[in-house]
Amino acid sequence: MAEQAEVLRRTPLSRDRVLRAAVALADEAGIESLSMRNLAQDLGVVPMALYKHVANKDELLDGMIDVVVGEIDPPVPDTDWKHAIRRRILSARQVLQRHPWAPLAIESRNMATPAVLAYLDSVVGTLRSGGFSADLAHHVMHAMGSRILGFSQELFDASRRAGRSGATDAGPPADLPPEVAARFPHLAEIATAAAHDDESVVGQGCDDQFEFEFALDLLLDGIERLHRQGWTSSHR
Amino acid sequence: MAEQAEVLRRTPLSRDRVLRAAVALADEAGIESLSMRNLAQDLGVVPMALYKHVANKDELLDGMIDVVVGEIDPPVPDTDWKHAIRRRILSARQVLQRHPWAPLAIESRNMATPAVLAYLDSVVGTLRSGGFSADLAHHVMHAMGSRILGFSQELFDASRRAGRSGATDAGPPADLPPEVAARFPHLAEIATAAAHDDESVVGQGCDDQFEFEFALDLLLDGIERLHRQGWTSSHR
DNA sequence: ACGGTAGGTGTACGCTGTACACCTGTCAAG
DNA sequence: CTTGACAGGTGTACAGCGTACACCTACCGT
Numbered sequence: 025m026a027e028q029a030e031v032l033r034r035t036p037l038s039r040d041r042v043l044r045a046a047v048a049l050a051d052e053a054g055i056e057s058l059s060m061r062n063l064a065q066d067l068g069v070v071p072m073a074l075y076k077h078v079a080n081k082d083e084l085l086d087g088m089i090d091v092v093v094g095e096i097d098p099p100v101p102d103t104d105w106k107h108a109i110r111r112r113i114l115s116a117r118q119v120l121q122r123h124p125w126a127p128l129a130i131e132s133r134n135m136a137t138p139a140v141l142a143y144l145d146s147v148v149g150t151l152r153s154g155g156f157s158a159d160l161a162h163h164v165m166h167a168m169g170s171r172i173l174g175f176s177q178e179l180f181d182a183s184r185r186a187g188r189s190g191a192t193d194a195g196p197p198a199d200l201p202p203e204v205a206a207r208f209p210h211l212a213e214i215a216t217a218a219a220h221d222d223e224s225v226v227g228q229g230c231d232d233q234f235e236f237e238f239a240l241d242l243l244l245d246g247i248e249r250l251h252r253q254g255w256t257s258s259h260r
Numbered sequence: 261m262a263e264q265a266e267v268l269r270r271t272p273l274s275r276d277r278v279l280r281a282a283v284a285l286a287d288e289a290g291i292e293s294l295s296m297r298n299l300a301q302d303l304g305v306v307p308m309a310l311y312k313h314v315a316n317k318d319e320l321l322d323g324m325i326d327v328v329v330g331e332i333d334p335p336v337p338d339t340d341w342k343h344a345i346r347r348r349i350l351s352a353r354q355v356l357q358r359h360p361w362a363p364l365a366i367e368s369r370n371m372a373t374p375a376v377l378a379y380l381d382s383v384v385g386t387l388r389s390g391g392f393s394a395d396l397a398h399h400v401m402h403a404m405g406s407r408i409l410g411f412s413q414e415l416f417d418a419s420r421r422a423g424r425s426g427a428t429d430a431g432p433p434a435d436l437p438p439e440v441a442a443r444f445p446h447l448a449e450i451a452t453a454a455a456h457d458d459e460s461v462v463g464q465g466c467d468d469q470f471e472f473e474f475a476l477d478l479l480l481d482g483i484e485r486l487h488r489q490g491w492t493s494s495h496r
Numbered sequence: 497a498c499g500g501t502a503g504g505t506g507t508a509c510g511c512t513g514t515a516c517a518c519c520t521g522t523c524a525a526g
Numbered sequence: 527c528t529t530g531a532c533a534g535g536t537g538t539a540c541a542g543c544g545t546a547c548a549c550c551t552a553c554c555g556t
Contacts, residue, residue: 036503037503037504059542059543059544060543060544060545061542061543061544069504069505070504070505070506071544071545072504072505072506072545072546072547073503073504073505075544075545075546076502076503076504077503080544080545081543081544081545128367128368131364131367131413132364132368141440141443141444141447142443142444144444144447145443145444145445145446145447146446148446148447148449148450149446152446152449157453158449158450158452158453159453161446161450161453162450162451162453162466163471163474163475165450166412166414166466166471166472166474166475167471167474167475167478168475169405169407169412169413169414169475170412170413171405176402176405176406177367177405177406177413178402178405204377207377207378207381208377208378208380208381209381210381210382210384210385210388210397211377211380211381211384213384213388213394214384214394214397214398214401215398216394217393217394217395217397217398230398230402234493235399235402235403236402238399238402238403239399239402239403239404239405242403242479242482242483242486243478243479243482245482246478246479246481246482247478250478257470272534272535273534273535295511295512295513296512296513296514297511297512297513305535305536306535306536306537307513307514307536308514308515308516308535308536308537309534309535309536311514311515312533312534312535313534316513316514317512317513317514
């Protein structure tokens with residue numbers, strides 16, 4: 025009777041199953057409730073069992089990052105570098121929006137994981153075959169910074185607040201409270217200017233996607249300009 | 261005899277003293293050894309005493325961020341917006357290099373602290389008085405992202421690894437290990453291209469300051485171009 | 497039939513943040 | 527001068543964390 029439940033529960037653990045469960049837990053409950061104990065419970069197993077599949081919690085996080093980065097679309101061939109990279113980065117952005125904990129996790133690791141390296145390598149490859157010198161490609165990678173992985177640090181990023189995935193609470197707390205607005209007039213002015221072409225006066229904060237693409241295109245246009253004029257780090 | 265030591269030790273705590281000690285501890289020992297207990301010990305006091313001056317550890321971190329942001333140079337008046345902002349951001353960068361733990365701390369808070377808001381407000385003010393529309397100024401702030409606070413996420417950032425301040429270990433681990441280089445040829449190519457105009461062949465990684473200014477100027481130039489041609493979010 | 501090994505278990509330790517009760521020194525009002 | 531409030535440092539205690547280490551058990555090739 026409870027036998028088949030027992031069998032299910034005993035589906036053998038594996039590094040992959042552990043990582044996927046960890047990602048799911050972080051997605052649903054927030055990264056701050058990803059503890060070895062919670063994760064083990066989700067898997068119907070005792071905490072120490074996890075250590076047979078991941079060395080420690082840091083390695084678990086590295087593995088989770090690799091899972092996430094692995095979800096980014098492969099590069100589309102037969103396009104010019106600019107569109108190829110633009111599409112790839114926007115795909116990365118979609119992925120990271122499914123895993124709001126990932127940006128912070130990625131940035132808190134102090135060395136890139138294999139999957140991240142592979143992704144970066146592939147982006148560089150696109151640049152190189154688009155005619156970029158290794159020199160310029162190098163600087164371009166730095167210039168894009170974390171944006172190349174689909175995110176920029178938004179400074180006031182409501183959606184990344186550790187808690188839930190954020191889709192549910194399309195909350196009201198968009199504008200600044202009035203006494204704050206008084207102390208920071210320029211910010212207030214800017215915040216209200218964020219009602220884009222939407223006619224609703226109380227536009228909910230600002231359109232993250234728009235801002236991301238704005239910055240992305242600003243960079244890509246500048247990069248294209250440097251590329252066309254054969255920029256090198258010696259000149260200028 | 262031990263009386264004056266006693267007196268010294270008893271120099272009354274204050275929120276300010278707590279915050280400064282916390283910043284010093286994080287600077288010297290790394291953010292990961294900033295615990296309430298360690299901090300209390302540094303101050304010659306019992307852990308719970310700290311809670312009379314900060315509500316909890318999160319508020320302590322907020323306070324530390326405010327201390328750091330307070331170190332950024334004030335804006336220089338009587339300059340065009342571009343140079344003013346460039347100087348301000350490079351000043352912010354210098355500050356954050358003294359406090360390598362700060363970028364991650366700033367990004368992990370989910371709402372900006374008062375000092376950060378004041379800084380951002382002032383930067384927006386510079387843009388506005390440089391003739392920027394509130395609309396464009398808004399997008400510019402987003403485009404700059406965390407770079408506006410003096411840092412970009414460097415992806416492989418040796419200097420931010422939680423441990424010590426990093427000046428001491430001008431270490432060898434700059435280039436990729438050869439088997440990694442083999443698997444990621446484009447990255448390898450780029451890494452070696454990083455020996456700038458320095459004639460030393462094994463140039464140690466790359467010049468962070470150069471990369472930062474490269475990206476900063478790329479953005480500023482693009483922004484200037486948009487500004488001159490009267491960009492608005494409706495057109496384009 | 498048997499020993500090795502992969503993988504799940506149980507206990508225990510040191511560390512964390514912090515709630516809560518307590519004590520002590522200082523200062524204002526009676 | 528006494529008194530009582532109150533700011534601020536203390537001590538104990540608890541739940542939660544990551545994980546070291548010893549153990550047990552089920553399987554597999556010989």
